[in-house]
Amino acid sequence: MSSFVVEDKTINRVVSFLYHDRDRGEYCRCQLGVLGFHLQDAKEGEIEVELQRFGQAMFDLNCEAVNQRYGPGEAAKFRPLDYSFKWESWGGGQEIFSTLKALRCWLYQCSEGNVPQTELFKIMDGLADAIAYGIVCDLPDYENAEGWN
Numbered sequence: 001m002s003s004f005v006v007e008d009k010t011i012n013r014v015v016s017f018l019y020h021d022r023d024r025g026e027y028c029r030c031q032l033g034v035l036g037f038h039l040q041d042a043k044e045g046e047i048e049v050e051l052q053r054f055g056q057a058m059f060d061l062n063c064e065a066v067n068q069r070y071g072p073g074e075a076a077k078f079r080p081l082d083y084s085f086k087w088e089s090w091g092g093g094q095e096i097f098s099t100l101k102a103l104r105c106w107l108y109q110c111s112e113g114n115v116p117q118t119e120l121f122k123i124m125d126g127l128a129d130a131i132a133y134g135i136v137c138d139l140p141d142y143e144n145a146e147g148w149n
Contacts, residue, residue, distance in 0.1 A: 003069045003112050005062055005078040006105060008055075009088065013102040014124075015039075015055045016088040017095070019047070024096075024134050028127040035119060052085040059083035061110055061120055068113025100131045 018029060018039050029039050037054045039047075063075035075081065089095065107125055115121055136142050 001069075001111065003066045003109050005059075005066055005075050005081075006109055007079075008059075008083055008086070010102045010106055011055045011058045011062075011083065012086055013088045013095075013099050014058070014106065014127075015051050015085060016090050017099040018054075018127075019051060020090040021096075024131055027130065028123055031123045031126075035123070048085065055085045056083050057120060058106065058124070061115060061118065062106060065110040065112040065115040068115065096131065096135060100128060100135065103128045103131065 017024075018032075032039060032054070033041070037050065037057070039050060039054060059081075063081060066075040066078065067073065103124065107121070107128060110116070110121055116125075
């Protein structure tokens with residue numbers, strides 16, 4: 001298995017989703033609150049600071065996984081370690097697929113050493129499952145399938 005440090009855009013897509021999609025992200029936001037990230041409760045004018053802080057935690061976990069895979073300080077060889085939050089567009093339509101793909105990419109790149117045992121990784125892995133489940137449940141084939149008899 002290999003690992004690399006993802007682009008800011010990958011993390012920002014997930015962070016933007018968590019702020020904008022109140023239905024699918026609700027359970028995850030509650031769990032993140034236990035870790036001290038309050039993505040919905042930040043006061044006016046402080047939300048971008050909170051989103052930056054959360055995105056930085058995702059970035060740091062990715063760097064930790066890379067360092068566990070290749071050795072101390074190796075993450076810095078992949079890219080500058082200067083994560084910066086910027087809003088990703090969110091209309092709720094096709095963006096959900098890009099969000100899931102970005103989140104699965106980040107999870108894969110964080111799947112080294114003991115990183116998958118961290119609470120943040122576990123919460124985000126659960127979010128990926130919830131997004132995928134939501135996508136499937138929205139499909140007409142799922143709605144029309146037998147099973148609730």
